[in-house]
Amino acid sequence: xxxxxxxxxxxxxxxxxxxxxACEKAGAEIPRFCYHEKLSIAGNCRMCLVEMEKxxxxxxxxxxxxxxGMNIKTNTAFVExxxxxxxxxxxxxxxxxxxxxxxxxxxxxxxxxxxYGVDKSRFKENKRAVPEKNMGPLIKTQMTRCIHCTRCVRFxxxxxxxxxxxxxxRGEDMQITTYLEHSMQSELSANVIDLCPVGALTSxxxxxxxxxxxxxxxxxxxxxxxxxSNVRVDTYDWEVKRVLPIINEDxxxxxxxxxxxxxxxxxxxxxxxxxxxxYNGKFEKASWSEVxxxxxxxxxxxxxxxxxxxxxxxxxxxxxxxxKEFFDRTLNNINYDSRSDNRFLDNSExxxxxxNSSINGIEDSDLIFLIGANPxxxxxxxxxxxxxxxxNNNTKVISLNDVGDLTYPYKNLDxxxxxxxxxxxxxxxxxxxxISASKPMIIIGESLLKLNSSEQLFNLIKNxxxxxxxxxxxxxxxxLLSCDAATVGNxxxxxxxxxxxxxxxxxxxxxxxxxxVGQDNLEFNKKDEFVIYQGSHGDKGAEIADIILPGSxxxxxxGYFTNLEGKMQKAYKASYPPGEAKEDWQIxxxxxxxxxxxxxxxxKEELESSMFNYLKLQKEKQITINEKQKISDFQNEKLxxxxxxxxxxxxxxxxxxxxxxxxxxxLNIKSTGxxx
Amino acid sequence: MSLRRPxxxxxxxxxxxxxxxxxxxxxxxxYPEGKQQSAVMALLYIAQKQNDNWIPLAAMKYxxxxxxxxxxxxxxxxxxxxxxxxxxxxxxxxQVCTTTPCMIRGANKLVEACKEKISDKENELSNDKxxxxxxxxxxxxxxxxxxxxxNDDYYEDLDKEKTIEIFDKISKGEDPKPGSxxxxxxxxxxxxxxxxxxxxxA
Numbered sequence: 032x033x034x035x036x037x038x039x040x041x042x043x044x045x046x047x048x049x050x051x052x053a054c055e056k057a058g059a060e061i062p063r064f065c066y067h068e069k070l071s072i073a074g075n076c077r078m079c080l081v082e083m084e085k086x087x088x089x090x091x092x093x094x095x096x097x098x099x100g101m102n103i104k105t106n107t108a109f110v111e112x113x114x115x116x117x118x119x120x121x122x123x124x125x126x127x128x129x130x131x132x133x134x135x136x137x138x139x140x141x142x143x144x145x146x147y148g149v150d151k152s153r154f155k156e157n158k159r160a161v162p163e164k165n166m167g168p169l170i171k172t173q174m175t176r177c178i179h180c181t182r183c184v185r186f187x188x189x190x191x192x193x194x195x196x197x198x199x200x201r202g203e204d205m206q207i208t209t210y211l212e213h214s215m216q217s218e219l220s221a222n223v224i225d226l227c228p229v230g231a232l233t234s235x236x237x238x239x240x241x242x243x244x245x246x247x248x249x250x251x252x253x254x255x256x257x258x259x260s261n262v263r264v265d266t267y268d269w270e271v272k273r274v275l276p277i278i279n280e281d282x283x284x285x286x287x288x289x290x291x292x293x294x295x296x297x298x299x300x301x302x303x304x305x306x307x308x309x310y311n312g313k314f315e316k317a318s319w320s321e322v323x324x325x326x327x328x329x330x331x332x333x334x335x336x337x338x339x340x341x342x343x344x345x346x347x348x349x350x351x352x353x354x355k356e357f358f359d360r361t362l363n364n365i366n367y368d369s370r371s372d373n374r375f376l377d378n379s380e381x382x383x384x385x386x387n388s389s390i391n392g393i394e395d396s397d398l399i400f401l402i403g404a405n406p407x408x409x410x411x412x413x414x415x416x417x418x419x420x421x422x423n424n425n426t427k428v429i430s431l432n433d434v435g436d437l438t439y440p441y442k443n444l445d446x447x448x449x450x451x452x453x454x455x456x457x458x459x460x461x462x463x464x465x466i467s468a469s470k471p472m473i474i475i476g477e478s479l480l481k482l483n484s485s486e487q488l489f490n491l492i493k494n495x496x497x498x499x500x501x502x503x504x505x506x507x508x509x510x511l512l513s514c515d516a517a518t519v520g521n522x523x524x525x526x527x528x529x530x531x532x533x534x535x536x537x538x539x540x541x542x543x544x545x546x547x548v549g550q551d552n553l554e555f556n557k558k559d560e561f562v563i564y565q566g567s568h569g570d571k572g573a574e575i576a577d578i579i580l581p582g583s584x585x586x587x588x589x590g591y592f593t594n595l596e597g598k599m600q601k602a603y604k605a606s607y608p609p610g611e612a613k614e615d616w617q618i619x620x621x622x623x624x625x626x627x628x629x630x631x632x633x634x635k636e637e638l639e640s641s642m643f644n645y646l647k648l649q650k651e652k653q654i655t656i657n658e659k660q661k662i663s664d665f666q667n668e669k670l671x672x673x674x675x676x677x678x679x680x681x682x683x684x685x686x687x688x689x690x691x692x693x694x695x696x697x698l699n700i701k702s703t704g705x706x707x
Numbered sequence: 708m709s710l711r712r713p714x715x716x717x718x719x720x721x722x723x724x725x726x727x728x729x730x731x732x733x734x735x736x737x738y739p740e741g742k743q744q745s746a747v748m749a750l751l752y753i754a755q756k757q758n759d760n761w762i763p764l765a766a767m768k769y770x771x772x773x774x775x776x777x778x779x780x781x782x783x784x785x786x787x788x789x790x791x792x793x794x795x796x797x798x799x800x801x802q803v804c805t806t807t808p809c810m811i812r813g814a815n816k817l818v819e820a821c822k823e824k825i826s827d828k829e830n831e832l833s834n835d836k837x838x839x840x841x842x843x844x845x846x847x848x849x850x851x852x853x854x855x856x857x858n859d860d861y862y863e864d865l866d867k868e869k870t871i872e873i874f875d876k877i878s879k880g881e882d883p884k885p886g887s888x889x890x891x892x893x894x895x896x897x898x899x900x901x902x903x904x905x906x907x908x909a
Binding site for chain 1: 778
């Protein structure tokens, strides 16, 4: 642990840290452009120059390892002059177009030239102009502004795992580009916009929309996948203008996926803003009291066994809980479920449906076995973590299926369930590898749980791991990769029915009333059912509805979500629901009041405390509903990984124009000029 | 100098011929296991030699696959170094040095000769498609300034007339003699040696 002095303050830093990090520890701020904590060190912007005793020249602190006895000065006239000089060079070719630049107000170059730069220019010559580059539908380029920090190149190569960006040419002619200007094929591509310290790479969908100081910023969580990335939602009036990542080292580090970032324009389209009633196949606007009255009479005129309810993939836990309460207390019925497919779930223990090793645990693991999962599309941020583990520790990854490029190499097997069986019966080479690994991770995708023999396979895997003592106090190798934000929360709340197969009964048209809360993924042929749809978007669920109750999206109401690791996080209200729409819990509460003249809960706080109470009780007594084991013969199946279309995986993303563009660029559809 | 761009007309495919493959494999072997990508510069040069002194995009892709590295990384290297030609050059590829010593000794006259005899602009093929020229930075023969390089040979101590003479020979298909055009042996002083007179073989 070297000790050194920074501005006469003594600091002791860990081995391998740089002078810049030591300076930060001593509280001295160092300006920088190319240096970034999460990327490799480039040392090419020279902005972080500091004075070191016995060195005649200033040193680049980001690239200099901190060593014993250094004496660093960051506040001398020498350093100030060095910074001014670097700043002048950087600005020599940088255009003065801040008024029309989208980075204005949150630009590192702008801020740092205010603090460390010179207020005049001595550069009388012509500035360099660089042609714009095509980097796909998300990244707008204005390469004249580029200062060649190469953060984007390093991000693409190291974190995203797609070596498509590079710096071509040299000296003044150096340009950052993708190979022959193909769009970047990564689900993390838009993070380069945040990384770019200047306005060279800016957000295409957000172009000229707003200035950062005009936006209201709300820190919340994302619901586009089950990872629960921490995000900041920026709103201008009602509109959600953009979504940016915030740092959470345990979950998303500093990155978010393109879907998280850009599906937000789906919050503006296809919105349900008033209650609707279907008359003769046509929706007509109605008032809340009208629709509640109709729903009440419908519920009263049908027997309670003929009512069922489904909760969707983006529903927050409060809504799920009050929905359950509504069925339990108001309708006296347990015909509700949160699953939209026949997936196997043994919820007697919580570890059966969460990602037990945790996202941070990926970095400690020494063997990762993917079964029926494609983390690149099912949980992009988690996949980036696996890549990080591969890059840092050379972690071995095995996948049952060949799932294409995962941004890291893996060994793929034949995709047959027979293979899983033989491996977890212990007779294969891989079985031995799992046994000898100290921290193996078995990542089970949802596709496996949908198979006919999913129960046997799941129990086989779990028992194998148990038998070989892979479950220890600090390690749990069993990982379920959920795809949807609400999945784990709904399971925690017990919104499922393992006694009856509700889906089968729904498909054979046994119900009279179907109540859908944000559930758009059910596939059944509607006959005489009366369908109530409550949700935010006019999607598949609303299409088949007879009554539509306009609800709110995740940015429009406070609500808890539990991510795939089982971490409970609160999403905060950034905007408000459009038109007549209400918060989801409120709708159900009011409906209960209409039915029984009594609200389920007086206010949101009561609902929340009741919900937490329920969760606590559940934790204490691990429920054992699933006693009867399905007895059927194992049969070999081909395990097909069914991934929902990545850019259209939920109602919000399906309403997003940006996601359509992303999808098109992926399919490489050439614009014909007639497609609008 | 500005950023050099790959040529518009690109061949569809490129492959090393047998002698190039032999040479390439020999170079790749020089690097330790897992560091084969270090051979990229040598391989680009082999590709350039094989393909009439220029590197098509197909060759970059081929080399990227050969060394198992991303296309963009090969592209970066090829655009960085000016001695890799990214568009077709003449069978006789003339490089005129215009850095200070040559410039003082009249390199601009050589450029004039190129413009008259080959093409108006740099990097353009002559009318008979056999020749192209470009200005380059110092080629390290300042003692014999002004000079130019045609393919692998240096032509030194030139002036406009002598340059034109060389070009005339080229267009007739003859190979002009490389070296000094004022009768010097290598870089020895003009007319006669002035120092080390007593050392016979100096």
